[in-house]
Amino acid sequence: MRFLSLAAILMATTACTTTMDEPGKVPQVDPVSAMEKGAPIIAYPETRKGDVVETIHGVTLADPYRWLENDVREDAEVAAWVEAQNEVTDAFLDTLDGRAWFKARMTELYDYERIGVPTEKGGHYFYRKNDGLQPQSVLYVRHGLDGEEKVLIDPNLWAEDGATALAGYVPTEDGSKILYAIQDGGSDWRTIKVMDVATGRIHDDEVEWVKFSGMDWAKDGSGFYYSRFPAVEAEGKFTGLNENQAVYFHKLGTPQSADVKVFARPDRPDLNNIAQVSDDGRWLITTSSSGTDDRYEIALIDLEQPSAGPRVLIPGYDWNYSYVGNVGSDFYFITNEGAPRLKLVKMDIRQGTPEKVTIIAEDEATLDGVSMVGGKLIANYLVDAKSEIRVHALDGSLERKVELPGIGSADGFGGDMDDRQTFYSFSSFAQPATVYRYDIASGKSEVWAAPEVAFDPADYSTEQVFYTSKDGTRIPMFITRKKGVEGPVPTLLYGYGGFNISVTPGFNPVRLAWLDAGGAYAVANIRGGGEYGKAWHDAGRRFKKQNVFDDFAAAGEWLKANGVTTRDGLAIEGRSNGGLLVGASINQRPDLFDAGHAAVGVMDMLRFDRFTAGRYWVDDYNYPSKPEDFRYNLTYSPYHNIKAEIDYPAVLVTTADTDDRVVPGHSFKYVARLQEMAGPEDEPMLIRIETRAGHGSGKPTDKIIEEASDVAAFLAHFTGLSVPASE
Template sequence: MRIRHLLLAASAATLAIAPIQAQEITVPDYPETRDDGTSETIFGQTIADPYRWLEDDVRVNPAVAQWVEDQNEVTDAILASLPLRDTFKQRITELTDYERFGLPEEKNGRYFYTRNDGLQNQSVLYVREGLNGEARLLIDPNEWSEDDATALAGYAITEDGSKLAYAIQDGGSDWRTVKVLDVATGETMSDTVEWVKFSAIDWAKDGSGFFYSRFPATGEGETFQALNTNHTVYFHRLGTDQSEDVQVFARPDMPELNNIAQVSEDGRYLVVTSSSGTEARYEVALVDLSQPNVDPRVLVPGFEHDYSYFGNVGDTFYFTTNDGAPRNRVVSLDISQVDPQPVEIIPEQAETLEGVSLVGGKLVASYLKDAKSQIRTYSLDGEPLREVALPGIGSAGGFGGDVDDSETFYYFSSYNRPTTIYRYDLDSGESDVWAAPEVAFNPDDFVVEQKFYTSKDGTRVPMFLVRSREVAESGEAVPTLLYGYGGFDISLTPGFSPSRIAWMEQGGAYAVANIRGGGEYGKAWHDAGRRSNKQNVFDDFIAAGEYLIEQGITPEDGLSIQGGSNGGLLVGAVTNQRPDLFAAGNAAVGVMDMLRFDRFTAGRYWVDDYGYPDREEDFAILRAYSPYHNVRDGVDYPAVLVTTADTDDRVVPGHSFKYTAALQAADLGDKPQVIRIETRAGHGSGKPTDKAIEEAADILAFLGHYSGLDQAQ
């Protein structure tokens, strides 16, 4: 369990549009943002925070709500005048309008999966009786709210396939409400569980109820900003009120822990994985469900390493771990032993091990080789069996199921290929297409390449580069959109996006830099981009931009950048450090105040990557790159479009609000620095299709105008 990781064919050449005449975009005056004079002395430094009042929840403080309205009015005026806005909206809509499927999950002969007919705002859950049976609708979230901003955020199925517990996400919030569906009748049962967050949902094997994790209820006005502590595992018995739920696991001595529960393969144990932050340092405990009055047994103590449980056969429990293996390996623990010691099953490889499934009596291991997927199967004792043949450079995942299954399902996607679902026969090793999309472009008209470049300190960094075949063969320098993340051990692997295709159809290039801080090369790559090494992340990204210009891929005034969440921080930091390098940037839902990030909702978890603002050594590092605190008055900046949502309770929107106010208060030249604030959209998950299309069109039109894409055709 990787806790931290809690989208009619035609040739692209036929879609070129006539050149658009250059036009000057008039930037309205920015709204005046009140400077309340707030400052404080931290470790002997006076830190100005004049816009702290913008941290208040927009639903609570009318002044913040008015500021949001005023800012959106200015931004909307600019966006409405952009030449490519309507073109992008129309084309992204066409490219999004294709049938999409989620991975099927089989229980007792029933196959459950999500499907979107193309432009549905939320995907719909279906079930089939048998693999090729007729599809029957179970849950349609599009009926839950008028604005379609209420989403199905996950589900869990009983072993007999008769009941389904499903999570509801409203307005993009991280909070979940769990309800139960009778699969045969399609009726929603009376069971309702609230205050669920950062939780797995797993049924007892007999279907009597399910395990989940929750935080205590918050006080009035605190739901979307208060720190989350005292994460506790409960058991909900089917047909009872939540007030009767039984506490199964809690750590009141360590209220900062997250505690995630899984039922073991044989149903006897509850495997609880505890963590204190985002770093993969876990403690694993076993709750013996056959002996309810026995205290949990700590199986893996110490919060020193990643031990991620993925299945067991009897007393042999299987884990992926970085213990003694920075790129991860597979070990087993014999829980019948008093002090079980890890036995190596699959040793560390040259490639990074991303995850393993125990299905059909085999181990299916997913590896990353230079950020591209490789899938290998092994026997339970680690003997190599075969490699799963994949169509090319891309990402593959899935491979779920039970230890006695004969089949499993996986997906494959790439920058030029939407997700295709495959059924994999575990005995023969053969893959068959289960669901393939029909899309409004020709994937072969686009070329996916991998490049390597050198960062400031000599580190070799990979980069994916995607262009139309025509642009790639011409060797022409074209406006390029560079994307990055660089944090939390998260790897950027190839995936499909209609908006990226639309960008390239207009003549642009798209690049993804696999910078340090991610997980592409295991623990060492992550460590090289966090805490005191965070500047490496920014250096890697800046070097990527320099490489694209030096190699003639993009002109000097044609480079746009984009990143979200930790990637929003990335965009803010490199814009301050090298404003001359970039023509335009989109900082999405970013962490922009590095001195106060740990005071809101999930922010306290991020100290593993960023450090502690209240520790002097960490404070000095954070102060040096915090986007909010390092805006350079009197320097020409690129055009900046900040994007966030008023209901984001992961990275609270106050980060983006304060950062935008600081940009607008400074003299940064002639280009605009504005903010687009979505309503009821949260951090990104659960966003309705129509809102996602509108936002993508706005962003690409903005970046495209200020990087010269308007003139690319």
């Protein structure tokens, strides 16, 4: 059964002196000119400064770029600013010799067949596959494991620009129908439809206003459960707060207006509410949460007696209880109650107040997930951020470990209790995902799908080191290089550090291109993530957020002190919460880092909770409405801590117009402030704004390559990475 988590569920200067004649009109300037040394001077577009000044909790702050929070699709002035910024950025990127080489190499590296882990239902095997450079992966089905594959859903036919994606799918128990979600332009909003597997016929059923939702069929295939928000007006669809999520049942063959609301909490509009059907089909398990922390209230609805209403099984919002599966009345949950690195417990729901019996006790390793397949419990552990798979009997006794190829990440192991096999994938920094079939009785793995790639994974090496942070905490870090690359080399350091999310080894053609150019790639497993369980997360959130930035700085210091990177050759990169990490790190340690890429970052730590999903993030980011929280956030907020006369490294910010997770206004305001403070000879402070794209998911392959090659060329230029000459 699925292991659900709701976590893992922010006055350009100027060389231009022209004034703005009217809102929505940005002066046209020559964006790049040459200095005597050949380095470009950036003539940034002029950015209007507003007069917003507020006193909050006794602190008076100006917010001159508040107007850049407006939706680019609805505000002509913001749209003109975006166009002008992209023109400046493109003109600068055109001067970089490495841009063409990175694009060519990344295109070559992406051009391999990628196959996902299959799901079996009713003898049908469903899986995604991308032939190589297809914008979106295609959903296939095989009738029998060795049967002929058939295209079931090809999202590449949905939009000319390839920006409409298949966001998820769930087959019925007999495999005769499939429920699938459509994502357009990178938005978090989803549209759900139903297809007949045998004929390919798309049913008339269509469900909208779905976001942050599970999807699950009734066991008899009569309909499905999903979560949705109330419909909103077009204006504000991509920026307004998401509240009043409720669980509905859609009966096949009926309009969405007839859907039945089966679970809601109108007394708590802030709650997220999702649901899944128990393994035996008897119960609907609802999971409610108020933020991004794994702190849930669990309720059960008896689908044989739905009029009885929900029964709260796990009250309050204190602990992580994530449903794994059930055998009759015995329900299995992963929990961190009394076990910071998690354990598996069993409860007999026939009891009024069920006893929580420990089945798999807490371990020194972190329990990252459990599945119930073939009468076994398959537990996925993180051992210093690397996967280790252990197979247990239902009583929790350890039977064996699954032999993995090395340092990497294993995912999958789905299925049902009567299955004799399951599937999983394994990948690492230089090893694309290979899919294995695992025989549950014998414990043997065999390759089911292995990619053919334009490189030899054996040409690269990964080591794990441990370094000491500012307060003495021991932090792990992976370092990957191409074999034969000697001495200090320009290095790209990546980090995340938040929301209990673990950063584990995984393959990315973008990173391999950096290695092929002669650089090194490092991943620091800093606090705030989930690599070592709840305590590791707690040590990097709310009033301990500064630990995250200290851990990242210590990683950079270690890389320079130990001869991995050159004196002026350390670039940093992060996405989303990692974009916040980059912004704060550049503000705090401009002397240490030599270039930065902040992608879709949260940059205004005083207003993040006012847009879309931002209100959930208070579990990690504090409550700006509270005086103490507000003042702490002000100490590191990237937008508010940019200062004049500081020699900042070169910065490239990337975001997208349809990002309705971290709204692009965060990045707009941050860059406007950077440009305002930049001197005429300072390094570039640029922003690249993608259209018809969102927070990252659903982005077509060609857009991924275009953006990644721009970023890599920028970071290579400012770290001294000598990119091979383009052919």
